[in-house]
Amino acid sequence: MTSAANQTRLWGGRFGGGPSAAMAALSKSTHFDWELAPFDLAGSRAHARVLHRAGLLADDELEQVLGALRQLSDEVGAGTFTAIESDEDVHEALERGLTEKLGALGGKLRAGRSRNDQIATDLRLYLRHRVRDLVGAIAELEQALVGLADRYRDVAAPGMTHLQHAQPVLISHQLLAHAHALTRDVDRLRDWDKRAAVSPYGSGALAGSSLPLDPDAVAAELGFDRAGDNSIDGVSDRDFAAEFCFAAALLGVHLSRLGEEVVLWTSTEFGWARLDDAWATGSSIMPQKKNPDIAELARGKSGRFVGNLTGLLTMLKGLPLAYDRDLQEDKEPVFDSMEQLLLLLPAVSGMMATLTLRPEVIEAAAPQGFALATDVAEWLVRRGVPFRSAHEISGAMVAYCEQRGVELDGLSDSQLAEVAPELIPEVRTVLSVPGALAARKARGGTAPERVAEQLTSLGALAEQHLQWAASSPVAAAL
Ligand code: ARG
Numbered sequence: 001m002t003s004a005a006n007q008t009r010l011w012g013g014r015f016g017g018g019p020s021a022a023m024a025a026l027s028k029s030t031h032f033d034w035e036l037a038p039f040d041l042a043g044s045r046a047h048a049r050v051l052h053r054a055g056l057l058a059d060d061e062l063e064q065v066l067g068a069l070r071q072l073s074d075e076v077g078a079g080t081f082t083a084i085e086s087d088e089d090v091h092e093a094l095e096r097g098l099t100e101k102l103g104a105l106g107g108k109l110r111a112g113r114s115r116n117d118q119i120a121t122d123l124r125l126y127l128r129h130r131v132r133d134l135v136g137a138i139a140e141l142e143q144a145l146v147g148l149a150d151r152y153r154d155v156a157a158p159g160m161t162h163l164q165h166a167q168p169v170l171i172s173h174q175l176l177a178h179a180h181a182l183t184r185d186v187d188r189l190r191d192w193d194k195r196a197a198v199s200p201y202g203s204g205a206l207a208g209s210s211l212p213l214d215p216d217a218v219a220a221e222l223g224f225d226r227a228g229d230n231s232i233d234g235v236s237d238r239d240f241a242a243e244f245c246f247a248a249a250l251l252g253v254h255l256s257r258l259g260e261e262v263v264l265w266t267s268t269e270f271g272w273a274r275l276d277d278a279w280a281t282g283s284s285i286m287p288q289k290k291n292p293d294i295a296e297l298a299r300g301k302s303g304r305f306v307g308n309l310t311g312l313l314t315m316l317k318g319l320p321l322a323y324d325r326d327l328q329e330d331k332e333p334v335f336d337s338m339e340q341l342l343l344l345l346p347a348v349s350g351m352m353a354t355l356t357l358r359p360e361v362i363e364a365a366a367p368q369g370f371a372l373a374t375d376v377a378e379w380l381v382r383r384g385v386p387f388r389s390a391h392e393i394s395g396a397m398v399a400y401c402e403q404r405g406v407e408l409d410g411l412s413d414s415q416l417a418e419v420a421p422e423l424i425p426e427v428r429t430v431l432s433v434p435g436a437l438a439a440r441k442a443r444g445g446t447a448p449e450r451v452a453e454q455l456t457s458l459g460a461l462a463e464q465h466l467q468w469a470a471s472s473p474v475a476a477a478l
Contacts, residue, residue, distance in 0.1 A: 010092050010115075030083035032332055033090040037076045039125035040090055040118060042477040043201060044098075045069050046221040047113055054212045056112075061105055068101040073478075089328075090122075091115045112209040113201070116235040116323040120200040123331065125222060127244055128196055129474040130338050131189050136469030137345035138186050138251070142179050142462035144353035149175040150455055154448060155359040156366040156433045157272075165369030168433045171362055173446040176454045178258045183458065185251040186465045192247055196240040197473070199224035203234030206322035223473030232322045241330045242316065245309040248337035252298075252305035255348055259298030262351065266292050271361050276354035279347070294351045301340055308333035366433045370398045372408050375430040375439070380422055393420040 009018070019027065045066060052062040072094065075081035087093035092115075099106030149172035159169035199222060202208065202215025208231040215227035228234040265272040275292060283289035312333045315326055373394045380390035397419045401408055409431040416423040429435065441447035 009086075009088075010095065010110075024086075024088070027088050029089045029328055029331070030087050030093055032335060033119075034083060034093075035335055036090050036119075036122040036126055036331075037094060038073065038478050039122045039129070039474070040094055041069055041073045041076065042125065042222060042474070043118060043121050043218070044094070044109055046218040046477065047201070048109060049221070050214050050217055051108070051111060051211075053214065053217070056211065057108060061108065064102060064105060065098075065109060068098055068106070071101065072097045089115070089119075091118055112204065112211040112213045114203075114205040114235075116205050117200050117203040117231075119327075120203070120235050120237070121222070123334065124196050124200070124224075124240055125474050125477075127240065127334065127338070128193060128223070129472045129478075130342075131193060131244070132469045132472045134248075134338065134341055134345075135186050135189055135465055137342060137349070138182050138189075139462045139465035139469060141345055141349040141352065142182050142186075142458060142465065144349045145175050145179040145182075146455055146459050146462060148352055148355060148357075149173075149179070149451070152357045152359060153451060153455065155357065155362055156437060157362045158365045158368060158371055159446070165365070165371045167374055168366045168371050168436050169446040170437060170448065170451050171357065172451050172455070174261075176451065176458060178254070178261075179458050179462075180454075181254045181257075182251075183461050183465075185247065185254060186461075186468075188247045188250070189244075190468060192240070192243050194225075195243070197223075197225040199227045200231075200234030200237070202227055203231035206232050206235050222477050223475075235323045236319070236321045236327075238312070238316055238327060238330050241334050242309070242312050245305070245312050245333055245337055248341055249302075249305040249309045251341065252302040252337075252344075255298040255344060256302035258348065258352075259292075259295035262295035262355070263292050263299070265357075266290075266295075272358055274356040274358065275351065276356070279351040279354055292351075294347045298344055298348055301344055304340065305337050308337045363433075367407065367409075370401065370408055372431050372433070372436055373398050375436045376408065376423075376427060378439075379427055379430045383422070385422060393422055396420060397423065 009015070018024075048057060048062055048065045048069065051057045052059070057065065072081060075097075081097050083090070083093040084096075087096060095106065095110065098109065152175075153170065153172045155171045156168050157171040157174065158165040159167050159174065199215065199219035201218040201222070202213055219225070219227040262273065262275075264270050266275055275290060277290075279294060280290045281293045283291065312330060315329050319326055376397060377387065377390040377394040380393060381387050385393070397408060397411070397416075400415070400419050401411065404410075409428060411419070413425045416425065416427065430439075438447055441450060443450065
């Protein structure tokens with residue numbers, strides 16, 4: 001006889017009593033895995049059809065089960081069916097919901113499946129579905145960056161290495177560098193999706209099922225490309241979760257690096273950019289303050305994305321096959337990375353779309369710090385001077401100017417000759433920022449025509465990304 005307390009549990013038969021309070025509290029996951037309820041119900045509908053085709057559910061039973069599952073989906077959507085204290089996880093809660101509606105018939109659905117293959121499938125479904133939202137949000141940021149770059153497309157800026165003036169670049173070239181990083185994030189997520197499109201359903205607890213089920217039919221109904229070939233791998237593999245967390249962490253790092261630039265650019269010391277009021281905060285004590293909180297939160301949150309990845313990988317390391325309960329810890333990092341990115345991206349997009357640059361300040365800084373010294377060296381090279389000597393001569397010119405407190409274009413003909421005989425007055429032709437920019441016209445360079453091409457190609461890519469994001473392979477099953 002099973003005890004009354006155990007009747008609602010999934011494993012009543014061999015247990016003499018219910019779990020201790022501390023065991024139940026530790027074990028419980030409904031407070032986070034409820035997110036998976038719509039996907040678990042979609043899996044249940046597909047499983048019911050397969051059981052029916054296998055002759056394990058009669059026609060009227062299938063109809064009743066599908067009706068009850070649909071009703072349960074509506075109730076979950078409306079928030080009228082929720083987990084109760086005695087439910088351990090989302091699967092147990094939903095089976096309770098089904099048996100409350102159907103009595104013993106509700107219990108038939110458990111045949112041929114296990115929470116182990118259910119959870120592995122549910123998390124894939126959740127991710128494949130939500131990754132489209134994520135890509136859509138990234139594409140909007142790509143568009144914001146392209147828009148900002150386009151508005152200031154011809155503004156010259158001091159390009160930096162080591163945060164020191166290095167060579168002039170177009171500010172649009174720099175903004176689009178951030179957009180390129182985002183396109184790789186999208187590529188990674190789309191590529192991830194190909195590997196995530198394999199269904200673990202049918203793996204059962206670990207060995208597959210002796211019942212005549214059809215894993216490929218379930219896979220197709222849930223929008224997967226196919227079912228997996230190895231049931232042990234099916235319930236053990238969390239590569240898809242780790243890979244997602246990596247893609248999320250790298251995206252987070254990209255947002256952090258963009259955020260850092262905004263923090264710098266909006267500082268009084270740089271004075272390159274102004275934040276729109278709606279995308280900045282003030283100070284409770286200092287009335288003059290306008291703070292780049294979005295940029296800082298982008299920088300700050302990157303830490304937790306990296307943490308989610310390392311936490312997940314560390315949990316997986318050393319786990320024996322097949323399922324272990326440790327795997328329950330896979331969900332919170334995945335959900336957290338997804339939710340936080342979906343919170344962060346629209347804010348960063350809004351901040352970038354409404355950012356005002358100050359071209360006069362940026363352009364004035366472009367030639368400063370002897371940023372045209374490389375152009376002098378390359379001019380010498382074009383005149384046959386070996387680069388090693390050219391570098392020396394140009395360096396001597398910088399030192400000469402530094403001692404006298406002038407910029408490179410401030411030297412007279414005789415001063416140029418004093419630095420080196422090779423520095424004939426014609427060198428002045430390369431001492432212009434527009435000239436330096438225009439000269440860098442090979443593929444990848446900062447010349448205006450190359451940047452114009454990037455604006456076009458990145459705009460088209462963002463459009464493609466939005467299109468990919470618009471349809472989910474899972475949607476039809478929900
Ligand atoms: N809540 C579990 C998880 O998230 C469900 C999987 C099966 N549990 C089990 N004890 N076999 O991983």
